[in-house]
Amino acid sequence: MADPTDLSALMRLARQGDDAAYRRLLGHLSTWLRIVVRRGLVSAGRGTADCEDVVQEALLAMHLKRDTWDEAQPIEPWLRAIARYKLTDHLRRRGVHDHVDIDDHAGSLVATADPDAAATMDSQRLLASLPERQRRIVEEISIEGHRAAEVAARLGMSEGAVRVALHRALKSLAAFYRRDLS
């Protein structure tokens, strides 16, 4: 592949089944999101304590809505639009109704420095509200680093059922972010 920082190319590879490309893409996006979300929160006069929560919410949306990216278009405007939507939504839930613009200072989507990669407060709480089995599957895969096939064997489920449960859990997490956070 040509350029390891070409995000459109990474997403195309991910669509073709390349997990490593997808992991690299999401890594770039996490770093970039941290920068723009932090700036957005500061310029809206908010503290940056919930920065990582917004980053995770945006990342989750980019994942769940990845089919809405049209491959004929560059991916950057699509990524910025999702980041802006999620940041605006987050601020609105906290009573800030200002216009949020992340385009001006976003610069390159591939950032070099990673300001902060703290764990989040909300995701832990949201994870706890999932049904027991879904929570366990998410934890085994994300925190313990097991593969879906291994988790399936441990829990005595089929791999397909594990994937379905994981997908449901991720959709629930996205919905929790939308609804439950005050």
Place this chain on the structure above:
Amino acid sequence: MKTENLVEALVADRSTSSRPMRGALAGALVVGAVASLAVFFAALGIRPDIAEALRTWRFDLKVVLVLVALVLAFSLCIALSRPVTSGRPAWRLLPLAVVALSAVAIELAILPSASWTTRLVGSNALVCLVAIPALAIAPLAAVLAILRAGAPASPALAGAAAGLLAAAAGSALYAFHCFDDSPLFVVTWYGLAAILVVAVGAAAGHRLLRW
């Protein structure tokens, strides 16, 4: 949960992919239209003089107008279901405006001005205002359900486009019941009925299409 952990969960979920929006939306529209077709035959039915009507240019133009609205609203729905829209999506409706205004202009040119009012008021105006929204309910519900898989930049606008698509579907059925074929009637009353459905769609979209 740290973000790097979340990334692992997302990578594991990479292979799940939803159906392409275009096909899913077309399928939903068909399902909604079939439900409305049942309502149509139960409550309205095809006008008895359909064979003669099919041979008149006014009836044919009415059907063309409704089908143009259907096709354009469909493409508008797809465009507005995304976080970024290229260009100005509303311009997609320009051909509909051109066909509608041309039809009205032709009608005004060939009809004596004394009969304009009769044609405009028609015989079924109130039925039209009730029937089109009623026939649009099922398509609207089906289309909104599919659009929830999208990520519209504006949920209200996407809902409005869904309303227009549903109104076009309802109109396509109603056109075969309605005796009023004059473009003056069709543009006015079908248009008003569509605005009602668009408003309902926008309100529903604002609530249901957030993501």
